[in-house]
Amino acid sequence: MSYKEHKDKILGFIEEHEKWRSSTINLIASENITSPSVNRAVVSGFMHKYAEGWPKQRYYQGCKYIDEVELIGIELFCTLFKSDFADLRPISGTNANQAAFFGLTQPGDTIIALHTSHGGHISYMPFGSAGMHALKTEFWPFDFDEFNIDVDKAAQLIREKKPKLVLFGGSLFPFPHPVKELSEVAKEVGAYVMYDAAHVLGLIAGGQFQDPLREGADIITSSTHKTFPGPQGGVILYKNFGEDVAKLQWAIFPGVLSNHHLHHMAGKAVTAAEMLEYGKEYAAQIVKNAKALAEAMAEEGFKVIGEDKGYTKSHQVIVDVSDLHEAAGGWAAPLLEQAGIILNKNLLPWDPLEKVNTPSGLRIGVQEMTRVGMMEDDMKEIAHFFKRVLIDREDPKKVEKDVFEFRRQFQKVYYSFDYGLPMKE
Ligand SMILES: *Cc1c(COP(=O)(O)O)cnc(C)c1O
Numbered sequence: 003m004s005y006k007e008h009k010d011k012i013l014g015f016i017e018e019h020e021k022w023r024s025s026t027i028n029l030i031a032s033e034n035i036t037s038p039s040v041n042r043a044v045v046s047g048f049m050h051k052y053a054e055g056w057p058k059q060r061y062y063q064g065c066k067y068i069d070e071v072e073l074i075g076i077e078l079f080c081t082l083f084k085s086d087f088a089d090l091r092p093i094s095g096t097n098a099n100q101a102a103f104f105g106l107t108q109p110g111d112t113i114i115a116l117h118t119s120h121g122g123h124i125s126y127m128p129f130g131s132a133g134m135h136a137l138k139t140e141f142w143p144f145d146f147d148e149f150n151i152d153v154d155k156a157a158q159l160i161r162e163k164k165p166k167l168v169l170f171g172g173s174l175f176p177f178p179h180p181v182k183e184l185s186e187v188a189k190e191v192g193a194y195v196m197y198d199a200a201h202v203l204g205l206i207a208g209g210q211f212q213d214p215l216r217e218g219a220d221i222i223t224s225s226t227h228k229t230f231p232g233p234q235g236g237v238i239l240y241k242n243f244g245e246d247v248a249k250l251q252w253a254i255f256p257g258v259l260s261n262h263h264l265h266h267m268a269g270k271a272v273t274a275a276e277m278l279e280y281g282k283e284y285a286a287q288i289v290k291n292a293k294a295l296a297e298a299m300a301e302e303g304f305k306v307i308g309e310d311k312g313y314t315k316s317h318q319v320i321v322d323v324s325d326l327h328e329a330a331g332g333w334a335a336p337l338l339e340q341a342g343i344i345l346n347k348n349l350l351p352w353d354p355l356e357k358v359n360t361p362s363g364l365r366i367g368v369q370e371m372t373r374v375g376m377m378e379d380d381m382k383e384i385a386h387f388f389k390r391v392l393i394d395r396e397d398p399k400k401v402e403k404d405v406f407e408f409r410r411q412f413q414k415v416y417y418s419f420d421y422g423l424p425m426k427e
Pocket residue numbers: 032094095096097099122123125171172173198200201224225226235236
């Protein structure tokens with residue numbers, strides 16, 4: 003094959019991917035799609051620049067327009083999240099966490115975070131960013147019934163371990179964390195309170211879920227592409243917590259990056275404007291849809307986590323499929339993919355780690371389907387597709403036809419300046 007043929011193949015696969023994705027029901031809880039305006043910002047000449055440092059104080063020339071955009075972006079993020087500072091430079095959520103660890107802790111310090119088996123992120127772990135900075139991670143005691151951090155035991159742990167930083171948030175995240183209750187205890191021992199909003203930033207933007215900075219957090223780190231519907235990237239939002247602010251800023255640049263990705267920075271800024279305009283409606287509909295999907299799944303006969311707490315307060319619906327097949331999520335997720343329903347299998351907090359390839363759970367996120375205009379009634383249709391594949395064991399290829407047919411009606415990216423709000427029938 004010639005090099006040109008390779009090039010054509012690559013571009014061809016990208017086109018196939020885009021066509022296919024827009025035909026499927028994508029329920030991966032950590033993904034989303036961007037609006038045409040955000041796409042315009044990302045595929046732009048901003049990707050060809052270096053702009054190390056702060057706006058108007060760059061180490062490189064040629065940044066006059068970049069500076070204007072970054073200043074607007076910082077202002078929009080500060081307004082949206084009511085934070086004193088916003089830093090759009092981190093290039094991913096992990097990169098943001100890394101910078102926060104570098105800026106706020108010293109090697110050898112103790113932090114407390116959620117264990118990966120309870121839904122925590124790898125960056126908190128000894129083998130992840132925290133461990134790479136020689137932090138010692140203690141883990142939040144987890145209450146299986148509440149599907150949340152055990153507040154009393156956690157308060158005890160904070161007083162006993164006197165950590166330098168406590169970290170809330172996670173990747174399996176249906177219910178708000180007890181930030182308010184535990185921030186007070188953390189302050190008693192002089193610990194920073196950090197909140198990893200990677201999954202729920204779009205909900206926080208729209209006034210749903212929880213408001214970490216008002217509940218006692220000093221700093222929010224986040225990805226910008228999960229419920230917050232921006233391009234892949236990271237952001238740090240924080241209060242003016244004194245002299246360590248300079249250390250944090252130094253940790254971001256030159257600590258964990260040199261140049262930030264300026265086209266993604268511009269895309270994040272446009273997304274912040276979208277969320278200031280449409281975020282309330284967007285976040286409220288996500289939570290309504292998640293609840294509607296959870297209820298419909300339960301009605302179809304699935305075991306949905308959190309029934310006594312209304313199933314979910316976020317974009318996530320967590321389903322235990324261990325009684326349907328011995329390989330559980332390891333069986334269900336690929337089968338659903340054949341039917342055009344895309345999600346990931348997930349360990350549930352009580353699963354032993356050996357079950358990583360056959361975990362009990364499926365993690366479902368409704369943010370992307372909400373963004374293309376789906377409402378509560380559409381969630382019932384989706385629940386029924388699940389039943390046809392996993393309970394009725396219909397041929398997934400047959401279901402896929404109906405999934406594609408159904409999905410065809412939803413081809414616009416709403417809650418954006420390009421398409422506005424979806425119309426309710
Ligand atoms: C996704 C995620 C991150 C970071 O993800 P990136 O892929 O690095 O953007 C951090 N924390 C949590 C809880 C996450 O779910």
